Amino acid sequence: MAGGAAALAAAAGGLAVLVTLTAVGWITAPHVGLGGGLAGVLRSAGVLWLVAHHVEVTVRGVGRIGLLPLGLVLLPGVLLERAGRWMTHGGHVTRLRHVGYAALAIALPYALFTGAVAVASRTPAASASLWQAVIAGFLLALLAGGLGAARALAPWRKLAALLPPRPRSVVLGMVTALAVLTACGALLAGASLAVHLHAYRQAVTSLSPGPAGSALLLIAGLSYLPNSVIWAIAYLLGPGFSFGLGTGxxxxxxxxxxxxxxxxLAALPAGTKAAFPPWLGFFVLAAPYLAGALAGLMTVRIAPTPTLEAAPLWGLLTGSLAGVVIGFGAKLSGGPLGAGRLASVGPSGAEVALVAVLEVGVTAAVVAGAANWLLLRHHIRKLAVPARQHARAGLAPAAVVPQTRDETDDAGGHRIYYDPWAGQRGD
Structure with missing residues (x-):
């Protein structure tokens, strides 16, 4: 019951925000034709709330609308994260091993609610996918609610310490590669928008949105910023993206x-020539290799391996996982805009993932192998210093007195402990 109350509160909060924005748009621009007066506003807000969960909408006479703003997912995500925190603060969850139960307690009723909204918001003009609504609502609530419950019980450092050193090195290396690519993608997207600022202003002027419409247009642009960053990452990797059939x-x-x-969209580079000079293009296209190098270095620094052949494999795994995550994000960032020429918009997830594995993964493997070799060499030299000092002083190396004897012929593997000074006591 606590999970159901938390899920209902999170869903109601998100719907309240989007109903307010939809009502503002309906009041300031009644000619947009939401239909049915207030009932039409509520249905439109319900569809917009499902879009915030990345649920595709089918519009009659147009087709599927799958190019959805990833930034809008932050609204239900933050509310569900707060719901997970409330579960712990209310005393329902006190141990980290119970976080999964709390996440399920929130996710199951939340998925039922998203399915109900998908059915209730259907109109002859537009309808959201029911199965996508249920699955997306369940997964988002499971991840965000579980994260909120875990973060309320322990900080990030303690949560990371729960992982063994080897998985922790892979996860943190992957996060490092993704952070570098995200920063470079955001920088490239912002630079492109700054270069095409005049075209951006012309596009806003041509729409004549008015004060309230300008605010809503700004919110819509901000909600698509994560999409633009992922498209910029696909651009950095090389495959790029398309904006319609036969484009690239x-x-x-x-x-x-x-x-x-x-x-x-005014930030899109147009023209048959490269968008930047060759000297700048070198630094732009070097970003994936920089991300791979830092990922491999991070993997080895956290958990080095004494086997030289194993370090490149762990680096390759780290970079490959980062490439898979990038490909999944590229898949989510695009989608169709109807059944016509814009049926294919955005980067190809499979192509982006494959190129990311080749660039980030291979670079991480090479750097991890080299860094691990240098690290082992440094430790070997450090251990050799006391031996050389004893040799120069004419002293014998310190003898190591064995403390245990391992009887390998014993099936039980028991150990015999003895006292090396027993014979000196005169017993």
């Missing part, structure tokens, strides 16, 4: 057709 945006050149009048 890549570091070498771009081929774009007609683009919708959305101001954020």
């Amino acid at each position: 945006v890549a570091p070498s050149a771009s081929a774009l057709g007609a683009v919708p009048a959305f101001p954020l």
Whole structure:
């Protein structure tokens, strides 16, 4: 019952925010045709709430709308994270091993609620996918609610310490690679928008949104910023992305057709030539290799291995996992905009993942192997210093007195402990 109350509170909070934004848009621009007065506003807000869970919408006469803003997922994600924290603060969860139960207690009723909203918000003009609503609601509540419950019980450092050294090194190395690529992608997206600022202003002026419409347009642009960062990462990796059938945006050149009048799309590079000079292109395209190098270094620094052949394999695993995550994000960042020419928008998840594995993964493997070899060499030299000092002083190396004897012929593997000074006591 506590999980159901937390799920209902999180869902109601998200719906309240989106109903308010939808009502503002309906009041300031009644000609958009939400239909049915207040009932139409509520249904539209319900569809928008499902879009915040990355649920596709089918519009009659247009087709599937799958190019959804990833930034809008933060709204239900934050509310569900707070719901997980409330479960712990209310005394329902006191141990980390019970976090999974708390997450399930929130996720199951939340999934039922998202399915109910998908059914209730259907109209002859538009309908959200029911199965996507149930699955997306369950997964988002499970992850965000579980994270909130875990974070309320322990800080990040303690949660990371729960992992053994080897898995922790792989996870932190993967996070390092993703952080570097995200920072470079955000920098590239922001630079492109700054270069095309004049086109952005022209797009806003052509829409004539008014004060309230400008605010809503700004919110819409901010909600698509994570999509633009992922597209910029795909651009850095090389495959780029498309904006319609027969189009492509890549570091070498771009081929774009007609683009919708959305101001954020003004940042797309257009032209048959490269968007930047060769000297700058070298630094731009070197970002994935930098991410792989730091990932391999982080993997080895946390958990070095005495086997030289194993370090490159762990680095390759770290970079490959980062590539898979990038490919999954590329898949989520794109989608169709109807059944016409814009049926294919965004990067290809499979291509981006494969190229990321080749660039980030291989670089991480090489750097991990080299760093592990240097680290072992440094420790060997450090251990050899006392032996050389004893040799120069004419002293024999300190003898190591054995304290245990391992009887390997014994099936039980028992150990015999003895006192090496027993014969000196005169017993």
